[in-house]
Amino acid sequence: MTTDYQQAREALGQRLRELRFSHPDGRLTGAQLSQRLGWSAAKVSKLENGRQTATADDLRAWAHATGQPEAFEELRSRLAGFESHIRSWRRQLASGHRAAQDAHNTAQAHATVLHAWESSWVVGILQTPDYARSIFTRFSELHRSPRDVEDAVRARIKRQELLYTGTRRYRIIMWEAVLRAMVCPPSVLASQLDRLAGVVGMDTVELGIVPFGASLKLPPGSGFWIYDERQVVTETWHSELWLEDADNVATYMRAWKTLEESAVYGADAHNVINAARRAL
Template sequence: MSTDYQQARETLGHRLRELRFSHPAGRLTGSQLSQLLGWSPAKVSKLENGRQTATPEDLRAWAEATGQPQAYDELRARLAGFESHIRSWRRQLSSGHRAAQEAHNTAQADATELCAWESSWIVGILQTPDYARSIFTRFSELHRSPRDVEEAVRARIKRQELLYTGERQYRIILWEAVLRALVCSPSVLAAQLDRLSGVIGMDTVELGIVPFGASLKLPPGSGFWIYDDRQVVTETWHSELWLEDADTIATYTRAWATLQESALYGSDAQNVINSARRSLSAQ
């Protein structure tokens, strides 16, 4: 968990403690507040000390129990402020994957130049429905999230309409590993590679492939997107990070430019894709 995120959570906890101390009828103890809320004393302590992230429902209940319901809007704004940077998959996927996909659709629609590096799987904007279906199925199992796979697939595929408006430039770099990773059946991967081959030459997409044999100035690392030099989106197994501070964006921009130095384009990229496709046919 990032230091900035933890500091923001602790700051919210301090504000919650202030509300407990300033109850109109007099200062409440932690035990008194936990009884009013029907919570364990441990939950009150964790929230005040920044060891647990409050939900919007927790904040509303806290504001009302401390006799200051008008404070809810302020508390919710504080929560939204730091959750906009680190969005846990548990929270994002509580109702399934579709909502998270629609958030990405909106973010990409608001950008004009989008740079991506991916070392694990084909980026969503270039996925076939069957490939996307395989990815969502596997992540639903990992996160034990509601199975809205078909709704998520439709939302992700709808994003691909952005490729054809002529209003955006996608600059995407893939590591060769993503062309060969059997995160789906061989037949689905074969169709996905055919889809990639068709993307090369599009005027809205600049697709680069970093082959296994390339000299790398940086380890492949995790995948990420850069939107108009104003926002970076990357993810871990437990959360997704939406980052907006200038220094962080500059670091990711340098990383992308460094990885691009090892990428092949045009017919050379096509040859790498074709090689991966032939290896599937030989299996």
């Protein structure tokens, strides 16, 4: 996935170099172009060699500086093509977490059957406001993003309205570590566990827990969502991946089904949740 992204970034860099070479008045050197743009020579080099991702503003300026403003739309399309798959947190969180939450709300609203695996924290659709607040606060600190925690919490909680429509089905499995991870104060985690216990048995949610003692055919790995077996959303510390390639989706679906083999449901899931609750 990262390789595909890097290849696309390098291809964009090659196209930028072509535009520099094909200036109507003659080929520009990198130094000449950097001077026209008011950029450092290093930035021009990084963009052309795929070591830095251009912004739309960078591409517009490049097209104009190379005397080919009509090339901007093509460049922007190339950028959108690979950024739609890998979305850096730095860019997504430039104005805070609310926008990213709205994007997820839209994606889930347009899906009918949603599969999720989570090994680190409670999935957003099942979080209490206080738990969500703790998560957003920690990630705001990590990414040094604008503090719009309350707006982000409201957006995430609004997503839970989707649980109460009869047309959508959530198939969610989580590792027991999620139930015990102290990513929030103990009192907040206790309320969150009570919330999960109440979800067991809902007709729109199939909640499974993979206990610590279960035999695992795969390591827990990172969490992910699968929307209607056509799109996968997963994340790393620096970016979020939105994948639509059929082979990638199939791989994640196999991973979900393999992890599900270790999950318990119903009363057994209740017992695992209650054991974590008592441990607090």
